[in-house]
Amino acid sequence: MAAPARYHIRRACPERCLDIAPLPDHLPGVLIDIHAHFLHERSPRADWRERNASRLRAGDRVGIRYHVASVLGTWGHCSPIYFPSPDDVTFANEVQRSLEREHPDRIRGYALVNPNYTAHALAEIERGAGEGMIGVKLAASRRCTDALLDPVCRAAAAHGLPILQHVWQHRRQEFSGQEASDGAELCALARRHPDVNFLLAHIGGGGDWLHTLRAVRDVPNVFIDLSGSGVDGGMLEACIASAGMERLVWGCDLTIDTGWAKLRYLEHLLAPGDLDLVAWRNAARIFPSHAFPD
Amino acid sequence: MRIDVNAFLGAFPWRRVPGTSPSAVLAAMDRMRIDQAWVSHLPGILWRDPMEGNDWLYETADREVRFRPVPAVHPGLPGWEREIERAAGLGAAAVRCDPTWYGIAPGGGLMAALARACGAASMPLQLAVRFEDGRQRHPLDRAEELPPWSVRHLVRSDPAVRVVITHADRPFIEEVHFGSTPDEARRIWWDLCWVWGPPEDHLETLLRTIGPERFVFGTGQPLRLPENAVAKLDLLDLAPEVRAAIESQNVGEALGR
Numbered sequence: 001m002a003a004p005a006r007y008h009i010r011r012a013c014p015e016r017c018l019d020i021a022p023l024p025d026h027l028p029g030v031l032i033d034i035h036a037h038f039l040h041e042r043s044p045r046a047d048w049r050e051r052n053a054s055r056l057r058a059g060d061r062v063g064i065r066y067h068v069a070s071v072l073g074t075w076g077h078c079s080p081i082y083f084p085s086p087d088d089v090t091f092a093n094e095v096q097r098s099l100e101r102e103h104p105d106r107i108r109g110y111a112l113v114n115p116n117y118t119a120h121a122l123a124e125i126e127r128g129a130g131e132g133m134i135g136v137k138l139a140a141s142r143r144c145t146d147a148l149l150d151p152v153c154r155a156a157a158a159h160g161l162p163i164l165q166h167v168w169q170h171r172r173q174e175f176s177g178q179e180a181s182d183g184a185e186l187c188a189l190a191r192r193h194p195d196v197n198f199l200l201a202h203i204g205g206g207g208d209w210l211h212t213l214r215a216v217r218d219v220p221n222v223f224i225d226l227s228g229s230g231v232d233g234g235m236l237e238a239c240i241a242s243a244g245m246e247r248l249v250w251g252c253d254l255t256i257d258t259g260w261a262k263l264r265y266l267e268h269l270l271a272p273g274d275l276d277l278v279a280w281r282n283a284a285r286i287f288p289s290h291a292f293p294d
Numbered sequence: 295m296r297i298d299v300n301a302f303l304g305a306f307p308w309r310r311v312p313g314t315s316p317s318a319v320l321a322a323m324d325r326m327r328i329d330q331a332w333v334s335h336l337p338g339i340l341w342r343d344p345m346e347g348n349d350w351l352y353e354t355a356d357r358e359v360r361f362r363p364v365p366a367v368h369p370g371l372p373g374w375e376r377e378i379e380r381a382a383g384l385g386a387a388a389v390r391c392d393p394t395w396y397g398i399a400p401g402g403g404l405m406a407a408l409a410r411a412c413g414a415a416s417m418p419l420q421l422a423v424r425f426e427d428g429r430q431r432h433p434l435d436r437a438e439e440l441p442p443w444s445v446r447h448l449v450r451s452d453p454a455v456r457v458v459i460t461h462a463d464r465p466f467i468e469e470v471h472f473g474s475t476p477d478e479a480r481r482i483w484w485d486l487c488w489v490w491g492p493p494e495d496h497l498e499t500l501l502r503t504i505g506p507e508r509f510v511f512g513t514g515q516p517l518r519l520p521e522n523a524v525a526k527l528d529l530l531d532l533a534p535e536v537r538a539a540i541e542s543q544n545v546g547e548a549l550g551r
Contacts, residue, residue: 058492260525
């Protein structure tokens with residue numbers, strides 16, 4: 001059934017997708033989304049412009065000051081999303097940096113690496129750091145417990161970059177399409193590299209987050225990324241109980257609506273100063289000092 | 295006016311969930327400016343006889359004018375038809391059935407009989423696709439999610455049955471809607487609690503392709519944060535009358551009793 005004439009909703013228009021409105025000047029406080037993604041013309045999605053524009057538009061409405069983003073290769077077009085080829089990694093990071101140049105007031109980036117290609121990964125970190133990228137993105141190309149991640153972590157430490165690690169909360173089995181790690185496995189890596197801050201990705205992104213929150217309790221260099229489509233009642237309370245406000249960082253990943261919902265609930269749950277920690281202060285502490293100049 | 299068609303009272307057996315008491319749900323409704331909630335008895339969904347939770351549900355709803363009970367009906371247990379009569383007599387908003395959690399075939403003869411009985415009684419029938427993300431469920435919580443084809447079968451079972459489906463995502467909704475005739479599709483309402491907002495914009499797409507008449511406001515609270523349902527509407531540029539239709543007025547059509 002077609003929508004009736006009285007129905008009005010703003011629609012994304014492909015022709016206008018590169019013409020993003022300027023940042024509004026009425027943003028309510030500071031908000032940093034530490035887990036964002038952008039698509040590009042080599043991804044399989046024909047609507048990639050609309051999705052990018054939608055992210056920025058919704059971010060403006062929510063009040064996101066900075067989208068800290070990564071591009072996962074060609075999103076499965078030329079190599080698997082979680083096992084990107086070196087060429088796709090390089091291309092993705094170039095796309096990410098071009099977005100940062102295009103929107104210097106609102107986009108920051110992680111350098112994506114595939115740790116199975118050590119020399120290439122280290123070169124991408126070196127180049128990324130040199131061109132202003134503020135973190136390293138580890139997808140799920142190699143399990144966290146593997147020694148191949150150690151040189152990546154040492155390079156991140158050398159540049160003072162945090163690492164955002166894709167996590168499947170309580171991985172009970174192997175999954176096709178990714179060599180996923182869970183919270184306990186990330187904590188093993190974090191214990192080996194106490195001088196690196198790790199962002200444990202999308203606590204609401206699938207899997208048993210209770211398992212994760214038990215694992216991270218006494219690992220001070222692991223921060224909980226609150227993103228993901230999950231908005232379970234009790235999850236945020238459990239995050240606070242496990243990691244404290246000082247180790248929670250706000251993000252959205254694929255669903256800005258769930259990110260906003262969690263932020264609104266935290267407004268109800270936390271004192272204003274504590275909310276600032278989650279909304280941006282913890283992120284500002286983790287990322288390099290040049291990351292968010294204002 | 296904001297009506298939440300998808301709320302629960304009572305403890306969840308598979309994990310600790312705060313805010314499941316009637317007073318806590320009312321407080322959450324206040325916080326989110328929800329005027330009325332259709333409430334189901336959450337633990338009863340996993341009882342061998344889920345209808346045993348209905349007495350408590352009616353008593354609780356009787357004490358709080360903002361609750362509308364949605365009692366459970368298990369069409370595989372003797373005397374289930376009386377629960378529909380009772381629901382009609384006690385002002386229930388709908389009856390609910392969760393066949394895969396009851397261990398009965400979601401597209402089988404028992405569900406067809408339930409559809410006919412609900413159609414004859416002009417009683418909306420509510421079904422949930424899921425209660426939690428399938429990737430996080432307890433290892434012993436093995437019931438299948440409600441399959442899309444079972445909803446198509448259900449609306450074909452009786453020309454008068456009207457169903458309210460909660461916790462469905464975009465692919466589920468599209469498969470059922472476009473796999474049904476216009477008349478069948480007009481007897482299905484979808485709650486928006488599991489539909490993604492931006493940047494994927496699934497809700498925006500569905501409102502455009504299917505129409506806002508088919509959507510009702512639902513949160514899934516307290517298993518889910520009710521803030522999410524409000525946030526995803528706030529992220530759309532909806533005309534006031536469209537938002538009002540989704541938040542309350544479409545429910546009047548779904549009730550229709």
